[in-house]
Amino acid sequence: MTALGIFSSANLNGGQKLAMKYFAVSLALFGAQILFGLLAGLQFLMPDFLFGVVDFSVNRTLHVNALVIWLLYGFMGGVYFILEDEAKHPIVGLGLGNLIFWVLTSAVVIVILVYLLVQVGPGEMSSIWLINEGREYIEAPRWADIGITISMLVFFFNVFATFSKGRYTGIGGVLVLDLLALAGLYVFGMFYTPNISMDQFWWWWVIHLWVEATWEVLVGCIMAYMLIDTMGVRRKIVETWLYIEVALMFGSGILGLGHHYFWIGTPEYWFTIGGFFSALEPIPLVAMVVHAIFDAGVHKMKNKNHPALGWTIAQAAGNFFGAGVFGFMHTLPQINLYTHGTQWTASHGHLAFFGAYSTAVIGFFYLAAQKARGNVWMSGNLPGNGWKWKWAMALLWIGMIGMTMALLIAGYEQSQIERAIEGSTWMGYFAAQEHPWFIQAMVWRQLSGYGFLLGYILLVWDLLTIGKGETRPAQVVETGTH
Amino acid sequence: MSQTAWWASESLWRKSAIWVTGVSFILLIYLTFDTLPYIKAGGINVPGFSVINKRIDYQYNEVKHRYLPVIGQDEPLFGKMLTEVEAEALVSKGKLTTQAKNCMACHTLLGNGAYFAPDLTKSWIDPAWGSKETREADMVAFLMDPTDKLHNSIGRRMPNLGITLDEAKATVAFLKWMSAINTNGFPHNFKSLDQSDAPAAAAPVTAPAAAVVAPVSQ
Ligand code: HEM
Ligand code: HEM
Ligand SMILES: [Fe+2]
Numbered sequence: 001m002t003a004l005g006i007f008s009s010a011n012l013n014g015g016q017k018l019a020m021k022y023f024a025v026s027l028a029l030f031g032a033q034i035l036f037g038l039l040a041g042l043q044f045l046m047p048d049f050l051f052g053v054v055d056f057s058v059n060r061t062l063h064v065n066a067l068v069i070w071l072l073y074g075f076m077g078g079v080y081f082i083l084e085d086e087a088k089h090p091i092v093g094l095g096l097g098n099l100i101f102w103v104l105t106s107a108v109v110i111v112i113l114v115y116l117l118v119q120v121g122p123g124e125m126s127s128i129w130l131i132n133e134g135r136e137y138i139e140a141p142r143w144a145d146i147g148i149t150i151s152m153l154v155f156f157f158n159v160f161a162t163f164s165k166g167r168y169t170g171i172g173g174v175l176v177l178d179l180l181a182l183a184g185l186y187v188f189g190m191f192y193t194p195n196i197s198m199d200q201f202w203w204w205w206v207i208h209l210w211v212e213a214t215w216e217v218l219v220g221c222i223m224a225y226m227l228i229d230t231m232g233v234r235r236k237i238v239e240t241w242l243y244i245e246v247a248l249m250f251g252s253g254i255l256g257l258g259h260h261y262f263w264i265g266t267p268e269y270w271f272t273i274g275g276f277f278s279a280l281e282p283i284p285l286v287a288m289v290v291h292a293i294f295d296a297g298v299h300k301m302k303n304k305n306h307p308a309l310g311w312t313i314a315q316a317a318g319n320f321f322g323a324g325v326f327g328f329m330h331t332l333p334q335i336n337l338y339t340h341g342t343q344w345t346a347s348h349g350h351l352a353f354f355g356a357y358s359t360a361v362i363g364f365f366y367l368a369a370q371k372a373r374g375n376v377w378m379s380g381n382l383p384g385n386g387w388k389w390k391w392a393m394a395l396l397w398i399g400m401i402g403m404t405m406a407l408l409i410a411g412y413e414q415s416q417i418e419r420a421i422e423g424s425t426w427m428g429y430f431a432a433q434e435h436p437w438f439i440q441a442m443v444w445r446q447l448s449g450y451g452f453l454l455g456y457i458l459l460v461w462d463l464l465t466i467g468k469g470e471t472r473p474a475q476v477v478e479t480g481t482h
Numbered sequence: 483m484s485q486t487a488w489w490a491s492e493s494l495w496r497k498s499a500i501w502v503t504g505v506s507f508i509l510l511i512y513l514t515f516d517t518l519p520y521i522k523a524g525g526i527n528v529p530g531f532s533v534i535n536k537r538i539d540y541q542y543n544e545v546k547h548r549y550l551p552v553i554g555q556d557e558p559l560f561g562k563m564l565t566e567v568e569a570e571a572l573v574s575k576g577k578l579t580t581q582a583k584n585c586m587a588c589h590t591l592l593g594n595g596a597y598f599a600p601d602l603t604k605s606w607i608d609p610a611w612g613s614k615e616t617r618e619a620d621m622v623a624f625l626m627d628p629t630d631k632l633h634n635s636i637g638r639r640m641p642n643l644g645i646t647l648d649e650a651k652a653t654v655a656f657l658k659w660m661s662a663i664n665t666n667g668f669p670h671n672f673k674s675l676d677q678s679d680a681p682a683a684a685a686p687v688t689a690p691a692a693a694v695v696a697p698v699s700q
Contacts (some may be wrong), residue, residue, distance in 0.1 A: 057587035123579030134581030194574035243495035263668035341593035424669030
């Protein structure tokens with residue numbers, strides 16, 4: 001170990017070194033996501049801006065794909081980061097893991113360049129294989145799908161083999177099974193059919209069963225480790241909670257898939273099944289809030305990484321509001337008939353992804369920053385009272401809440417004017433888009449987006465500098481009796 | 483602190499997690515098998531591809547209290563009757579075009595996608611096309627060169643995506659086919675293009691009222 005306060009990979013174990021690479025790409029793609037989001041947002045206000053050069057569709061595709069990839073990179077980094085410590089064994093197949101990082105990252109770069117420079121192809125299978133699959137979130141062409149699947153299998157092998165050679169904890173067991181499901185689900189998004197109903201039926205298996213089931217549990221696992229590591233919460237407590245969350249999350253989320261089967265040609269009984277089970281989905285999210293607050297309270301907020309704990313609590317709250325409250329708001333078919341595919345959906349999508357997942361990954365960035373500097377002090381009394389991390393967090397949240405609220409207002413306006421009054425025709429659509437209330441909402445979304453960007457810049461600055469020159473070792477947290 | 487209460491026991495919750503997940507998953511598999519016959523082409527809710535040979539409308543159903551597609555008399559697309567196989571090939575070409583051009587990154591299809599441009603679920607019967615006589619040609623022309631054809635006052639335009647004539651026709655076929663899917667009443671309250679046989683907009687006052695009620699099937 002090198003001296004405290006110096007950023008050095010000598011401070012990290014093998015898995016953590018690999019994790020740092022994933023985190024670096026993740027943080028950069030987060031920036032790319034924001035950039036393309038701002039461009040797309042601006043095109044709502046200035047339709048001629050970059051028209052015919054980098055169209056809305058291109059910006060949006062890059063925006064949502066960068067999102068999915070930076071979160072996946074963040075999760076993979078998180079898992080590699082905790083793996084050796086959790087399994088008490090060096091990573092099995094680390095060389096392969098490193099190789100795959102470079103393969104995957106090259107693929108991501110090529111896919112981004114093709115989106116940006118080639119953009120569209122002829123209406124033939126070759127376009128699906130080489131350019132763009134044209135299916136939201138999983139637009140990546142088929143060759144990349146295959147590459148991603150292979151990479152996921154290698155990643156899975158690292159995790160599985162390391163736990164098997166070392167020790168299986170509760171967290172480890174849940175993680176292995178969850179990753180298997182997560183990787184397996186991706187395959188359902190990898191076929192072509194002319195039938196749009198069939199297409200969307202299976203597309204939702206990937207999207208919904210990722211974000212409302214397997215990703216939730218994955219984050220549950222890495223956040224469980226976070227609580228043990230930064231606060232010293234007793235493992236038995238954390239793992240019992242993890243099982244409760246898995247039971248509630250899968251128990252509601254798997255059949256909650258039905259809330260996407262209201263309007264795509266699927267039978268009517270999905271109204272009942274989808275409405276009922278998805279309405280239960282907020283319950284595990286409440287449980288997680290209770291859990292985080294309870295642990296933080298029991299440990300009197302005493303912990304060794306304040307920014308990470310801050311983002312952990314933000315994760316619990318953000319997950320609850322973004323997914324639980326904003327998801328519940330439009331999940332019953334009686335409401336969804338009018339909100340389906342309006343800015344309501346975008347409002348929920350933003351708060352949920354940020355609240356549930358970005359927060360968790362950012363928390364891990366801070367944990368990594370601490371360890372990379374030799375496990376330095378990151379509790380209270382940071383230089384400048386920790387203003388950078390606090391302001392980064394405040395700006396990101398203010399920006400996100402501003403965007404979410406603006407989009408919600410736009411969504412209300414659309415469901416009234418476009419849907420209820422005008423009856424969802426093209427004219428109805430534009431009647432709503434032209435309305436001053438809609439335009440004002442788009443202005444506020446854009447302004448909030450700039451605030452969000454400031455928060456991001458501050459976050460990057462803070463991550464690169466926090467703990468620099470710090471001479472105090474991390475606060476000792478004794479493993480609690482609670 | 484004495485013993486853990488039974489309801490806080492780790493192993494109870496581990497078992498619950500396994501059982502709940504397993505049962506939910508099995509139910510999902512069962513429901514999936516039950517749903518597939520509804521959503522396969524030619525299934526209960528999703529028509530066969532040769533439906534593009536017919537007139538397709540969307541009307542309020544008094545019994546169901548929701549809007550449902552109404553499949554009418556023969557009305558072949560581009561004046562040509564197709565077999566199921568030919569129709570599938572054409573619709574498939576159109577679907578591929580929508581994917582290769584990434585239509586869903588601006589529009590929604592069946593309500594899913596992006597919110598920068600109108601939903602395409604019922605675009606085939608959208609009143610914006612004006613009249614059913616010119617619709618096919620207008621749609622093809624629009625898809626091939628949309629940049630100067632605005633539908634709004636805010637200047638939002640569709641870019642030129644390099645769609646060829648064949649691709650445009652196939653895309654229209656795909657859109658026509660999609661408009662015949664039973665979507666349980668989404669979108670609600672949609673007033674479709676007048677497709678009655680009476681000349682539409684400039685209909686003479688003497689047009690027989692009976693013609694408005696098109697025969698439901700042949
Ligand atoms: C962290 C968890 C969640 C994330 C990241 C998330 C994200 C999203 C996103 C991005 C969409 C839009 C998909 C599209 O582009 O078409 C969506 C749709 C939807 N979500 Fe969630 N969601 C989460 C949890 C929930 C929960 C718990 C509920 C219900 C209680 C819910 C209800 C819905 C509904 C009903 C839709 C469909 C909206 C429509 O009809 O247009 N979501 N979600
Ligand atoms: C500067 C910040 C951002 C801006 C200006 C922005 C802007 C946009 C725009 C314009 C769209 C397209 C919506 C449409 O089709 O009408 C979009 C979609 C989306 N954005 Fe963002 N975004 C930002 C940040 C974020 C963040 C931080 C997240 C998540 C962590 C996020 C997640 C999403 C998702 C999931 C969608 C798809 C929503 C759906 O299909 O329902 N965005 N964003
Ligand atoms: Fe969902």
